[in-house]
Amino acid sequence: MHIAVVGTGYVGLVTGTCLAEMGNSVICIDNDEDKVNRMKSGEVPIYEPHLNILFERNIKAKRLRFTTSLEEALDFGNIVFLALPTPEKKDGSADLSYITKVVQDIGDLIEDYKVIVNKSTVPVGTAKLVKEIISKRTSVDFDVVSNPEFLREGVAVDDFLRPERVVIGSSSQKAIEIMKRLFKPYLRNNNPIFVMDEASAEITKYASNSFLATKITFMNEIANFCERVGANVDMVRTAMGADQRIGKQFLYPGIGYGGACFPKDLKALHKLGKDYGYNFAVLDAVIKVNEKQKVILFPSMESYFKNDLKAKKIAVWGLSFKPETDDIREAPSLYMIDELLKKGSKINAFDPEAIPNVRRKYGNKLQYGKDMYDVVEGADALLICTEWAIFRNPNFERIKSLMNVAVIFDGRNLFDTIEMKELGIYYQSIGR
Numbered sequence: 001m002h003i004a005v006v007g008t009g010y011v012g013l014v015t016g017t018c019l020a021e022m023g024n025s026v027i028c029i030d031n032d033e034d035k036v037n038r039m040k041s042g043e044v045p046i047y048e049p050h051l052n053i054l055f056e057r058n059i060k061a062k063r064l065r066f067t068t069s070l071e072e073a074l075d076f077g078n079i080v081f082l083a084l085p086t087p088e089k090k091d092g093s094a095d096l097s098y099i100t101k102v103v104q105d106i107g108d109l110i111e112d113y114k115v116i117v118n119k120s121t122v123p124v125g126t127a128k129l130v131k132e133i134i135s136k137r138t139s140v141d142f143d144v145v146s147n148p149e150f151l152r153e154g155v156a157v158d159d160f161l162r163p164e165r166v167v168i169g170s171s172s173q174k175a176i177e178i179m180k181r182l183f184k185p186y187l188r189n190n191n192p193i194f195v196m197d198e199a200s201a202e203i204t205k206y207a208s209n210s211f212l213a214t215k216i217t218f219m220n221e222i223a224n225f226c227e228r229v230g231a232n233v234d235m236v237r238t239a240m241g242a243d244q245r246i247g248k249q250f251l252y253p254g255i256g257y258g259g260a261c262f263p264k265d266l267k268a269l270h271k272l273g274k275d276y277g278y279n280f281a282v283l284d285a286v287i288k289v290n291e292k293q294k295v296i297l298f299p300s301m302e303s304y305f306k307n308d309l310k311a312k313k314i315a316v317w318g319l320s321f322k323p324e325t326d327d328i329r330e331a332p333s334l335y336m337i338d339e340l341l342k343k344g345s346k347i348n349a350f351d352p353e354a355i356p357n358v359r360r361k362y363g364n365k366l367q368y369g370k371d372m373y374d375v376v377e378g379a380d381a382l383l384i385c386t387e388w389a390i391f392r393n394p395n396f397e398r399i400k401s402l403m404n405v406a407v408i409f410d411g412r413n414l415f416d417t418i419e420m421k422e423l424g425i426y427y428q429s430i431g432r
């Protein structure tokens with residue numbers, strides 16, 4: 001099939017590449033000229049495991065190419081995916097301006113039948129809006145599909161190639177058949193395609209993210225309470241997770257959820273509720289609890305240093321919002337760093353992939369280490385914000401010999417509390 005993907009960010013580039021991987025011919029469009037030039041020269045502009053292998057082989061096979069021209073893309077693609085940003089507006093709602101702009105251009109450029117597929121996370125009514133915008137500008141036949149994306153950064157390629165489910169929201173039987181044909185090769189083990197109306201598809205995405213964020217937040221509150229009463233959240237978590245109705249996943253407490261999705265999507269659903277006269281009380285609480293959770297280790301650090309964090313050297317391990325990505329959008333690490341900077345601490349940070357993005361935001365307000373041991377040299381404390389695999393089994397003797405005093409604040413519960421005690425390391429984690 002001939003496909004155009006508009007927007008080549010974390011979703012668009014993975015979508016385009018993985019569609020090419022299944023034998024489709026794909027053209028990816030972005031209005032960031034520099035990004036397009038980098039991709040044309042063979043560079044993957046983001047860090048996403050395994051993406052480079054698929055990217056290279058599909059370019060080589062001429063199934064994948066890049067352009068800044070929407071016109072060229074529409075000439076080529078019969079199915080047009082929108083993978084455009086829907087960032088948070090000041091009032092919490094999703095900013096649809098990227099989508100409406102592109103859709104207006106599509107309305108002006110469309111010359112033959114297209115299926116316009118929205119992969120961005122959008123509020124109820126967006127598919128209807130897209131239809132209205134295009135219909136006003138052309139009499140050419142087209143259909144609109146809501147096809148929310150559920151991939152996770154860090155495992156995005158695998159999630160796209162082997163989705164647990166595909167959701168298709170459309171009122172056009174013709175478009176539904178085209179989408180079913182496109183996605184059938186990705187569905188193994190009888191994983192389902194759910195066909196529904198557009199509004200239900202749009203809600204499914206927000207509801208899924210909100211449920212997952214609620215699960216994490218519930219566990220964060222249990223962890224905070226465990227700390228207060230001297231219980232161990234690891235034991236509580238594993239025993240709870242053994243109940244299949246609860247499940248083991250997304251029960252890991254820590255310094256809150258971050259990323260390009262959960263924070264903005266919860267706020268968008270909450271605001272959408274308000275617009276329709278419905279108060280999502282649970283979401284309101286989740287959003288508030290998570291705001292606090294992102295900096296939950298800060299009071300502990302202040303108290304350890306007797307309210308004197310000025311000029312204290314703090315090493316930070318992990319800057320990205322989760323492991324195996326360079327994405328720092330809404331990363332809890334940045335909230336902790338902001339608090340520490342306000343108090344005059346000196347930060348020396350290390351992350352396997354996210355340093356270039358952090359450097360663009362903070363410049364020389366921070367120091368950046370060349371590896372995880374480099375940053376702990378002469379440090380008064382080590383703060384762990386992201387559970388990259390390389391942090392899980394470090395050389396503690398080396399850390400002890402490099403640090404001023406062996407002090408670890410761990411926002412991801414990486415180490416055994418008893419082992420830390422035996423090693424003579426002051427260790428504060430979450431809920432243990």
Ligand SMILES: NC(=O)c1ccc[n+]([C@@H]2O[C@H](COP(=O)([O-])OP(=O)(O)OC[C@H]3O[C@@H](n4cnc5c(N)ncnc54)[C@H](O)[C@@H]3O)[C@@H](O)[C@H]2O)c1
Pocket residue numbers: 006007008009010011012029030031032035083084085086098101102119120121122149150151152153260261
């Ligand atoms: N990141 C994720 O893990 C994820 C997963 C599922 C769904 N989503 C949703 O998918 C959407 C995209 O998210 P993302 O993380 O890929 O965003 P992103 O910011 O990484 O990528 C968006 C891309 O669109 C490009 N763009 C902006 N305006 C354009 C225009 N007029 N023409 C062409 N290109 C344009 C940008 O240059 C950028 O490359 C959002 O709605 C998001 O909520 C994201």
Ligand SMILES: O=c1ccn([C@@H]2O[C@H](COP(=O)(O)OP(=O)(O)O[C@H]3O[C@H](CO)[C@@H](O)[C@H](O)[C@H]3O)[C@@H](O)[C@H]2O)c(=O)[nH]1
Pocket residue numbers: 121149150151152153154209212216249250251252253254255256257258259260261262321322
């Ligand atoms: O037990 C857990 C699991 C996750 N997190 C945190 O939750 C955030 C989000 O993690 P994750 O869901 O793994 O990453 P995302 O790439 O943001 O993926 C989410 O957001 C995407 C964008 O909408 C969806 O497509 C995915 O299905 C959804 O999982 C991160 O900060 C994690 O550290 C926890 O604190 N504890």
